[in-house]
Amino acid sequence: MTTDARLSSLTSSAYQQALEVIASVEPRIAEATRQELVDQRGSLKLIASENYASPAVLLTMGTWFSDKYAEGTVGHRFYAGCQNVDTVEALAAEHARELFGAPYAYAQPHSGIDANLVAYWSILAHRVESPALQRLGAKNVNELTEADWESLRGELGNQRLLGMSLDAGGHLTHGFRPNISGKMFHQQQYGTDPETGLLDYDVVRAKAKEFKPLVLVAGYSAYPRRVNFATMREIADEVGATLMVDMAHFAGLVAGKVFTGDEDPVPHAHVVTTTTHKSLRGPRGGLVLAQEDYAPEVDRGCPMVLGGPLSHVMAAKAVALAEARQPEFRTYAQQVADNAKSLADGFLSRGARLVTGGTDNHIVLLDVSGFGLTGRQAESALLEAGVVTNRNSVPQDPNGAWYTSGIRLGTPALTTRGFGHDEFDRVAELMVHVLQNTQPGTTKDGKASKASYVLGDGVADKVRAASAEMLDKHPLYPGLDLA
Ligand code: PLP
Numbered sequence: 001m002t003t004d005a006r007l008s009s010l011t012s013s014a015y016q017q018a019l020e021v022i023a024s025v026e027p028r029i030a031e032a033t034r035q036e037l038v039d040q041r042g043s044l045k046l047i048a049s050e051n052y053a054s055p056a057v058l059l060t061m062g063t064w065f066s067d068k069y070a071e072g073t074v075g076h077r078f079y080a081g082c083q084n085v086d087t088v089e090a091l092a093a094e095h096a097r098e099l100f101g102a103p104y105a106y107a108q109p110h111s112g113i114d115a116n117l118v119a120y121w122s123i124l125a126h127r128v129e130s131p132a133l134q135r136l137g138a139k140n141v142n143e144l145t146e147a148d149w150e151s152l153r154g155e156l157g158n159q160r161l162l163g164m165s166l167d168a169g170g171h172l173t174h175g176f177r178p179n180i181s182g183k184m185f186h187q188q189q190y191g192t193d194p195e196t197g198l199l200d201y202d203v204v205r206a207k208a209k210e211f212k213p214l215v216l217v218a219g220y221s222a223y224p225r226r227v228n229f230a231t232m233r234e235i236a237d238e239v240g241a242t243l244m245v246d247m248a249h250f251a252g253l254v255a256g257k258v259f260t261g262d263e264d265p266v267p268h269a270h271v272v273t274t275t276t277h278k279s280l281r282g283p284r285g286g287l288v289l290a291q292e293d294y295a296p297e298v299d300r301g302c303p304m305v306l307g308g309p310l311s312h313v314m315a316a317k318a319v320a321l322a323e324a325r326q327p328e329f330r331t332y333a334q335q336v337a338d339n340a341k342s343l344a345d346g347f348l349s350r351g352a353r354l355v356t357g358g359t360d361n362h363i364v365l366l367d368v369s370g371f372g373l374t375g376r377q378a379e380s381a382l383l384e385a386g387v388v389t390n391r392n393s394v395p396q397d398p399n400g401a402w403y404t405s406g407i408r409l410g411t412p413a414l415t416t417r418g419f420g421h422d423e424f425d426r427v428a429e430l431m432v433h434v435l436q437n438t439q440p441g442t443t444k445d446g447k448a449s450k451a452s453y454v455l456g457d458g459v460a461d462k463v464r465a466a467s468a469e470m471l472d473k474h475p476l477y478p479g480l481d482l483a
Contacts, residue, residue, distance in 0.1 A: 008479025048410020095321035115286030161185035169223030219246030252279025256333020282320025346428025375404030
C-alpha cells in the first residue's frame, strides 16, 4: 500500500468529495461508508478471506465503466461501443497470465462462486458436450434434435466430482449439497487424517480410483497447510479426471511466489479458479485460468453462466494484478506466511490447540473446545473485544457447521497494515486472554447454551486498548481523513 504523501492527500480529497456527493442524495449511505472506515480502522481484522485493497483499486471501481454493457469477449461483443471495455478486459487478462504464468485467463467472473460455475460448465462442455456433439455430427447444441438434447442433458447432469469436505476445510462450491455443485454433480468428498488433520494423498488416490470422478477439485477455505498439486494432478491423470484447483484463498501466495514448484497449482491443474479480493488484495471478483485446450470453453463463460461483465471491477482487477506484479508484493506475500507462523506459535506457546498443529500458509485454525467454548461463543466474545474473526468447523466437529468448535484466522489483512512478528504474537496473547476469560452462558430457561457467553469484567476494554496501541502504529489508509 502506498505511503506516498501526495497520493494519500489526493485520495483523501477524492473520498471527501465523493462522500459529499453521495450525501447530497442519501446521507445515510455516506455516513455508513464513513463509519465502515472507522470500524475497520479500529478493529483487529483476522478474517482469513478479507484484506484491504489499495486506494487505486478502490477508486477504479467507482466509475462510469459500471454503466456499460459488454456481453461477449474482447473484440467479440454483443453490444456496440465496447472499445474501452476491451482495453480493460484485455489488460486484466494479460496481467493475470503474466503474473501466474498461465496460458489463458478469463477476467469476467463476478465472484469466486461465479468463477467456479464457469469452470465447472467449461469442464462439462470440454469433456462431455464437445465429444457428444462430434458423435452426433452437430456443430453446436442448437443443431441437436429434442431427443439428442434430452440425452445430452442426461449426460451433462450425471457426472462425478470429488472435492475436499467442508469440515476438512473445503468450500461449499466443491460439491456441498446446498450449493449447486452438490446438485449438478454426483459428489463424494475426501477429508483429512483424523489424527493429524493433514491431507492424506493415498486416501485421495484410493477414493478417486474407486469413484472415478470427471472432476477432481483441490483447494480450500480453511485448511491451514500447503497442498502438493503435482501429486493431485498425478491422481487426476490416473483416473482420467480434470484437475480443477480453487486457489481463491491462497492466490496471493501463488502470485507472490511463496508457493512454487509442486505447490503452485497453475502448471499442474487443467483449470484454476480464484477470487481477487482475499490474499490477492484486489477488488471483489473472480478469475479463471486455464490450459490452452480448456480456453475456448472458459471463454464462453458469458453467456454460459454469466451475464454482462462488471467492467468497473475488471478495471480494478487489472490495477490490482499490476500491483501484484511489483516486487513489493512478493515481500508482502512472504510476510503473510511468516506472520501466520508467528500467530500460530503465539497460540501454541500459550497452550492453545491448533488444527494440524500449526500452519504453513496464511490460515490458522484455532480449536476453541479446549477453552470450553463453541466457535460461536468465541467469535462473539472476541468481537466484543474488537477482534474480528469467523467461527469455523474443525474436522469431525461435534458442534456442527452453525455453532462449530473452531475459529478461523488469517494474516493477509493485518499484514497489509504492516503488522509483523511481534504484533502477531501479541494478537495471540490478547486472544488467549479473551478466551480464557469467557464462560459459556445459559439459555433463558437455565440450560447450557452454545451461543451465549459471559466475558469477564474489563476484559474487552483492556484488549481494545492494547489493540489500539498496535493499530495506531499501523494506520489503515494513512493520510485518508474523512472528518
Ligand atoms: N472458493 C473458495 C475456496 C472460497 O473460500 C470462497 C469464498 O469464501 C469462494 C470460492 C467464493 O468466493 P465469493 O464469495 O467471491 O463468491
